[in-house]
Amino acid sequence: MSHSGRPADNSTPAASPAAGDAVSDARRALARTFKQAGIADYTFEARILIEDLAGSGEWLDATAANRLRDALSRRLAGEPLWRVLGAREFWGLSFSLSPGTLEPRPDSESLIEATLHHLGQRRQEAMNFLDLGTGTGCLLIASLSEFPQARGIGVDLSEDALATAAGNAISNGVSERAEFRLARWDEGLTGRFDLILSNPPYIASDDIARLDSGVREYDPLLALDGGPDGLDAYRALAALLPARLAAGGRAVLEIGAGQEDQVRALMTAAGLRYLQSHRDLGGHSRALVFAGVM
Structure with missing residues (x-):
């Protein structure tokens, strides 16, 4: 989550673009x-x-x-x-931003890469996807763009995020296959899903104050704060994933630095099978892939 923060010297003279300038x-x-x-x-x-x-x-x-x-x-x-620009590219697609959404980060593309690695052979199947904590909708929409027969549901606690995600689904041409719901995790959902994606809040509460100001002051706290140890969301996911994964389905979860062993332990204790870790652009473990029991 490293970004350029506030300028060190706010007295820096600014360029002043004017009409007629080259x-x-x-x-x-x-x-x-x-x-x-x-x-x-x-x-x-x-x-x-x-x-x-x-x-x-x-x-x-x-x-x-x-x-x-x-x-x-x-x-x-x-x-x-x-x-400032109001949008950011993710997986070659443009996603509008709003106060209720995280910025899509390039490291999160590792979740789409993991999805293609594990489900790519089913690309033309009519599958059901679920994105828990959808934000801009980037994970769900990018996945739907790669799986043209799939349909998906994006869930979030923020009405602002859901409105933004719905707009992004329209602008990226997948709105007829995407639905967005206001809910906590899988509340109100029925059935099982072939792919469950989640980039949950995973920053320990006490670490929020030490984040870069561009993250701390502009990304929504709801999408950052993972509780005292940063693992609250993964405990919730561990409790629901076994009952929501379809046979042959995959759960692909984003994790923060140093969380791989703990998240693996939580998921396997809940009965899931660990399959693989996928690394991000910096070489860090970023996406963990799990399957249901056979």
């Missing part, structure tokens, strides 16, 4: 300002803002200049880049 000059000015503010990926961030907000011409018009000034001000105040 787009190339505006990009360089943004990069200089971000560098002076201590933003690590200053060149990347300047390029992304220009690509998203400057339009397609060589010169800034008034609308583009206003957008860039607003984005610059928000970014220098510590708001994460993708929050």
Whole structure:
């Protein structure tokens, strides 16, 4: 969950994009300002803002200049880049963000990779998917994009997140196969599922204050706080997964750093079979895959 945080020096003079500026000059000015503010990926961030907000011409018009000034001000105040832009890519798809959702992170793509590894041979089957704590809907929607005959349900405790996920399902072309419900875990659900995905809250409560400010101040606490030891959500999942997994089904769970052994123990004690761990971009165990008893 590492991100550029608040600038170390809030007195840093800001570039001030204006109508009539060359787009190339505006990009360089943004990069200089971000560098002076201590933003690590200053060149990347300047390029992304220009690509998203400057339009397609060589010169800034008034609308583009206003957008860039607003984005610059928000970014220098510590708001994460993708929050400023209102969307982030995940698995090649674009996902709108809202206050009730986590940002989809590239490391979470390991859950989609794990899903394809374990269920890819069933790609054309009419399967049922469940995403517990759906947030933006990124895990469910990305999975449905890879399994064209599957249908899925995304569950969340946040009405804001559910509305955002429903919009993302529409924009990514899977809304006819996706349903979103306000519930705690599997409340009100019936039947079994061929794939159960979850990126649950897994940060220990006392560790929240030590998170990067871009995470701590902008990601919803509901999606971060995993209780005193960070494992509350996994205990809940262990209690429900055996009864919700269909024969031949798979549960794919995201975990935090150092949680693999504890989560494996919880799931196997509940009667699930551990199958594999999939690593993220940094080489850390990120997605654990389980199956029901045979």
